[in-house]
Amino acid sequence: MADLRKTCMGRSDPELANALVADSNSAVKWLASEGIRFQLSFNRQAYEVDGRIKFWGGLSLKTQDGGKGLIADYRAAAKRHGVRVAWSTALSGIQTDAVDGSLIASVKTNAQENVIKAGAIVLAAGGFESNARMRSQFLGPGWDLAMVRGTPYNTGDVLELGIQQLGAQPVGNWSGCHSVAWDAAANPNTGDRVASNEFTKSGYPLGLMINVDGRRFVDEGIDMRNFTYAKFGRAILQQPEQAAFQVWDSRTKPWLRPEEYREERVEHISADTLEELVEKCASCGLQNREAFLHTLREYNEAVYAHRRENPSATWDPAIKDGLSTQSSAKQLALAKSNWALPLDQGPYLAIKVTCGITFTFGGLKVDARNAQMIASATGQPIPGVYCVGEMMGGLFYSNYPGGSGLTSGAVFGRRAGKAAAAAAHKRGSRREVHMILL
Missing domain, CATH: 3.50.50.60 (FAD/NAD(P)-binding domain)
Structure with a gap:
């Protein structure tokens, strides 16, 4: 409640x-x-932290094989009960x-x-x-x-x-409405029933979201993903060209969900340096290279300033860990309130996203x-x-x-x-x- x-x-x-x-x-x-198969949501609602699986965001169950499995189970139950379709x-x-x-x-x-x-x-x-x-x-x-x-x-x-x-x-x-960060290269008119939810791009709390003008526009770490992903699609739609780039470095790339971010599903923009990443993003619609680089460098400065004041703070993606960009030495106009790791270790990864509407x-x-x-x-x-x-x-x-x-x-x-x-x-x-x- x-x-x-x-x-x-x-x-x-x-x-x-x-x-x-x-x-x-x-x-x-x-x-x-009635035969609906549930299982623990290890891939979607859990992280392994210090050798333990930690469920987060108030959810621990999912239906087997997601929406595809749920519909299959519903249809099987309907058939058992003699329901005509x-x-x-x-x-x-x-x-x-x-x-x-x-x-x-x-x-x-x-x-x-x-x-x-x-x-x-x-x-x-x-x-x-x-x-x-x-x-x-x-x-x-x-x-x-x-x-x-x-x-x-x-x-x-x-x-x-x-x-x-x-x-x-x-x-x-x-x-x-409910709307999410969505693969910018997906079919604009309908979801793919085979790919299902794999066009969703919900790994933004682990990194940053930057618009085509090179600026952040949301606090990626303001709360657990469960409480932000359904409204951040609207935030992306309000950006120039209804698009943004999600960005990570080598620290957090391994934490991304494979079903959403594997190369077979989404186009990777990969680079060894931030300068190379900027050039590659520019070929995919980034309009302000200088602002993009400034955003990343200013973010990193703010993260390190917070670390100096909070040397015992520990990154933990399964809780709101308090690792932020805000300190007495430096504060960003738009904070990242949790999970703020420096983004300065290559290789880097960016994904272009837009708004995907789920329901009204x-x-x-x-x-x-x-x-x-x-x-x-x-x-x-x-x-x-x-x-x-x-x-x-x-x-x-x-x-x-x-x-x-x-x-x-x-x-x-x-x-x-x-x-x-x-x-x-x-x-x-x-x-x-x-x-x-x-």
């Missing part, structure tokens, strides 16, 4: 936040009982049957119109991160240039359908108890309609704690599933519960 308050400016809907925190443990255990299907409308109150969904499958009659519907069709027009409209100028980190199908169509056809109440941070925060209001969608005009639940995942608004503002998005999907998806099944059963029919995942 403290993490939510800190990262979301204290704006999270308290009922949603309480439900998320209270049910997180039982939801994960329920998922495991329709692919290449778009929702075009929902209305209520005037006779029996059931829901009628109009869908298009391969350009063919179909009608589904259901006892309840769960909407889980994501936000509008794949829609350049809506990104520019709601997130602001320049967001049409952000690269799409995930699915190309989260275009906001079902969000707009819920508001316009069902009278759902919009809520939450419509100008906010604006969504539809729901009852926290069961994720039933709330009508804008009356403030009352809309019969038989539920809303979960990234379509649900009111939980995240400006930023989010790492891992809480997937946890939210599990917690409220579970609640919605139970409530929707009960609603359909109460109607005294065999009508199905339909989950719209577009």
Whole structure:
């Protein structure tokens, strides 16, 4: 709860936040009982320090093989339970049957119109991160240039359908989103399902981020990566040409995650000296060589000044270690507050990054108890309609704690599933519960 308050400016809907925190443990255990494979996150949330594996940032579990493994496990569980799936299907409308109150969904499958009659519907069709027009409209100028980190199908169509056809109440941070440092050479319009999360570039706490004008623009060490990576994508987008260089020397290169930084996945800009690194970065879009070199040298001076005043301080990437650029002798206008090692031992490595958008925060209001969608005009639940995942608004503002998005999907998806099944059963029919995942 403290993490939510800190990262979301204290704006999270308290009922949603309480439900998320209270049910997180039982939801994960329920998922495991349904065949979702969890394992300790040695590669993503741990460092080996003094011979011991230390988990950091409040996360120690991940799903086996990441998102690819999670989807495979979900599909296997759905098959075991006899769940039917329709692919290449778009929702075009929902209305209520005037006779029996059931829901009628109009869908298009391969350009063919179909009608589904259901006892309840769960909407889980994501936000509008794949829609350049809506990104520019709601997130602001320049967001049409952000690269799409995930699915190309989260275009906001079902969000707009819920508001316009069902009278759902919009809520939450419509100008906010989850966005990360992303490989500048990735496909700008869609994530790669095979490469999955490997285009993310989250090693910046170990080094520096410098824009094409040669200047730093964030405190890379202000907090653990879990609490900064989802907002630093926005910071990169706000830089000239929506780009920056992540930079490390030989001290920290070995600590970078191989799946994100191996040469087979991302273009390495390598050099033996800082001067050579600057020239190579200039061929990749760096515009101010002198400023780049000045930034690095001034940073190193500040780091050494701090070391002289704090000779017993120890670098530890698994905690906020206090190794910074700020001392009585020298202070940078923009600090690096933790993990500030000198960057002066070649060979050096730079990676060019841009902004990759993951999901948007604006969504539809729901009852926290069961994720039933709330009508804008009356403030009352809309019969038989539920809303979960990234379509649900009111939980995240400006930023989010790492891992809480997937946890939210599990917690409220579970609640919605139970409530929707009960609603359909109460109607005294065999009508199905339909989950719209577009």
